[in-house]
Amino acid sequence: MVEISDADFQAMVGEEYDALPDDMVRGLENVAILIANQPASERPRLFGLYSGRPLKTRGVYGYGELPDRITLFKNNMEEHSADLDALRARVRITLVHEIGHYFGLDDARLRELGWA
16 A cells, blocks of 8 residues: 555645646546545445536536536545555556546447457
8 A cells, every 4th residue: 555645645636647648638628536435334445436417318418517527536546546656557547537437438349449
């Protein structure tokens, strides 16, 4: 298990997001990336969660829509990472996984692509 401050984790998430290929993030619109701790009583334990309507299932989407959300669960990622490098890799994989959900990919397809 590794532990880092909230500020350092937020910086890590920003760095990993900025390092993603342009063609992966170019189509993201109105998506908030949030950091939270998942309550210990909630099951299943998650590294991340996409909340919103996947792009390929949207009809008209316009002004005034609340943003979709990608929530990264810091406590679960820390608990399952042996060191900072492992945590950084987990952040990257989780970001890509949840962005995949935004674009309409399901868990089976994300597993096929190596992002689950």
